[in-house]
Amino acid sequence: MAYRTILRTADGPVTTITLNRPDKLNAFTAEMHAELADALDAVAASGARVLVLTGAGRGFCAGQDLGQRRDGEAPDLGETLDRLYNPLIRRLRAMPLPVVAAVNGVAAGAGMSLALAADIAIAARSASFMQAFARIGLVPDSGSTWLLPRLVGPARARGLAMLGERISAEQAADWGLIWQVVDDDRLAAAVTALGTRLAAAAPLAIARIKRALDLSWENTLDGQLELERLDQSELGRSDDYREGVAAFLEKRPARFSGR
Numbered sequence: 001m002a003y004r005t006i007l008r009t010a011d012g013p014v015t016t017i018t019l020n021r022p023d024k025l026n027a028f029t030a031e032m033h034a035e036l037a038d039a040l041d042a043v044a045a046s047g048a049r050v051l052v053l054t055g056a057g058r059g060f061c062a063g064q065d066l067g068q069r070r071d072g073e074a075p076d077l078g079e080t081l082d083r084l085y086n087p088l089i090r091r092l093r094a095m096p097l098p099v100v101a102a103v104n105g106v107a108a109g110a111g112m113s114l115a116l117a118a119d120i121a122i123a124a125r126s127a128s129f130m131q132a133f134a135r136i137g138l139v140p141d142s143g144s145t146w147l148l149p150r151l152v153g154p155a156r157a158r159g160l161a162m163l164g165e166r167i168s169a170e171q172a173a174d175w176g177l178i179w180q181v182v183d184d185d186r187l188a189a190a191v192t193a194l195g196t197r198l199a200a201a202a203p204l205a206i207a208r209i210k211r212a213l214d215l216s217w218e219n220t221l222d223g224q225l226e227l228e229r230l231d232q233s234e235l236g237r238s239d240d241y242r243e244g245v246a247a248f249l250e251k252r253p254a255r256f257s258g259r
């Protein structure tokens with residue numbers, strides 16, 4: 001599929017998908033959703049070990065393209081969530097490889113949800129985050145009502161969601177919304193370094209870590225202890241575990257195969 005609204009590039013084991021409608025701060029259209037879904041299929045089939053999501057130009061993603069909602073009719077937004085946004089968020093969370101959001105600029109509405117749904121979000125210092133939904137009469141979607149209280153606690157989640165204020169990348173990092181903020185001219189290098197580290201990590205362990213941390217929100221401590229036991233049972237029999245221990249004892253970097 002030839003893309004018009006995104007770019008997909010591979011650098012060894014790291015694939016980068018760039019949302020590419022810079023004049024609209026990479027706001028989502030139906031076409032972008034379709035191209036992104038196709039690109040995620042390609043990533044899944046490619047054996048990539050890390051996925052980086054970023055935006056072209058001065059924005060990361062400004063959420064739904066409101067230009068496609070301007071005609072005054074009353075669209076069933078539940079239907080677009082069902083068909084486009086929810087599958088995207090579910091898919092990113094379920095992908096076995098680590099997903100990194102390289103937040104190069106403003107992340108608003110579903111664009112902020114997208115950044116928060118990544119496993120690791122790293123932002124340029126000039127980037128910002130905005131739960132824009134309430135400003136246009138909507139509830140936060142694409143997972144934000146689930147993610148926000150878990151990341152920042154209920155008080156800040158309510159403030160962010162109800163006020164729709166734009167907060168700086170630094171504040172987002174201070175509040176625990178994202179992993180790290182770096183100077184703008186360091187973002188590309190920091191993302192490359194992160195991608196290299198994650199690509200060298202043990203793939204089976206990474207996939208189980210993603211799943212276990214998500215399941216922890218619904219599990220009791222007992223349930224989570226049991227999940228850890230089952231994961232550890234399986235991972236303990238993997239080539240990756242054998243390689244990890246051997247590499248430690250031989251004082252060399254591990255070369256994980258994902259088996």
Ligand code: T3D
Nearest residue numbers: 023024025027062063064065066067077080108109110132
């Ligand atoms: O509809 C459904 O299917 C349900 C799903 C909903 C999910 C959602 O995401 S709802 C929330 C939608 N997003 C927003 O409400 C954010 C709207 N944008 C903004 O509030 C501001 O643009 C920003 C705070 C993000 C950035 O402000 P600023 O001052 O840095 O930039 P700007 O000048 O406002 O925007 C630059 C251009 O991008 C501008 O175009 P122009 O005038 O130069 O031709 C602006 O209209 C365009 N743009 C920004 N966001 C959107 C957009 N165009 C369409 N849709 C947008 N969301």
